[in-house]
Amino acid sequence: MNTPPHVFSVNKLWKVFGPKADRVPGDAELSELDGAELRRRTGCTAAVRDVSFDVRKGEVFVVMGLSGSGKSTLVRCLTRLIEPTSGGITMDGEDVLSMNTGRLRELRRHRAAMVFQHFGLLPHRSVVDNVAYGLEIQGMGRAQRRSRAAEFIGKVGLEGLENRRPGQLSGGQQQRVGLARALAVDPEVLLFDEPFSALDPLIRRDMQEEVVRLHREEGRTMVFITHDLNEALKLGDRIALMRDGRIVQLGTPEEIVGSPADDYVRDFVRDVPREQVLTVRAAMRPADGEESVSGPALAPDTTVFEAIEAVVRTGETARVVDGGRCLGVVDHACLLGVVAGIPAVKEAA
């Protein structure tokens, strides 16, 4: 399978706050200091340290980490809401750091729209005018932008509330307005900065499902910041896990939970129900003789949780089948091994 093209490419990016920040990235000694020592020696904070990654077209790319790990700074650097200290950023191959003010404005208005935690709605405007706001600043006429806004209000499930003011809406509804406003400008990428962290758990779950649905329907590229591991695992095609300004691991939810890069990541994912994240591809063992021709067939991306059901129901070893080929099998022992955190035998095809 070909890797889809990159929307953003980030190369050795640094953002240092503080006096004479520029000298930190290039200085072999200063750039190696930990946060506290760097602050003591220079008064500077390195919010993003030597970070490189690509965001692929059509994926949900999650930036996850604890408070202060550098998530917001990193994502704000993508559209230069924060100016990076050093490194490179391209969007669709175009150098973001050399864009002039006009080009940058266009980038933020048309190509990469941001959805903020605190919604950023205009309190004196109705829902429809809030949703149309991005189109207004693009210069679209009133009738056209209102009809387009109505379309997106429908898309996020707010029909009937068009004429309310934001103050007359619940937090979840306000967040939907923010989402509709970002979608209405039809950006290539949506950037979400912890958009749901102020919402109560049930509404939060609704909104997460909304994002999954919109992503499934539209295939739009999304960059999503969160400090919530479950949210990251639910939404992310790939997750960049940040710690002290660095990316400590970048991978699929399955890679992060199944093969943590270090003790920090292992500790981070310790309480994740592994059977709901890991797939039979990670659990299978090589088929033994007749096993490859009988028993229930499962696709390689079936979760272990689902496979347990199939194996218990039929009482048979299940086959992992892709395009008619048996890649391996999973039995009680393999599946329980995942739940218990014991690695599978790796020789399966």
Ligand SMILES: Nc1ncnc2c1ncn2[C@@H]1O[C@H](COP(=O)(O)OP(=O)(O)OP(=O)(O)O)[C@@H](O)[C@H]1O
């Ligand atoms: N304008 C600033 N001046 C100085 N330091 C800053 C500035 N903005 C952020 N920082 C520092 O940079 C580091 C990373 O901050 P950032 O807001 O990017 O983290 P975060 O992971 O998004 O945190 P949170 O989840 O709490 O929003 C923190 O140590 C923070 O104190």
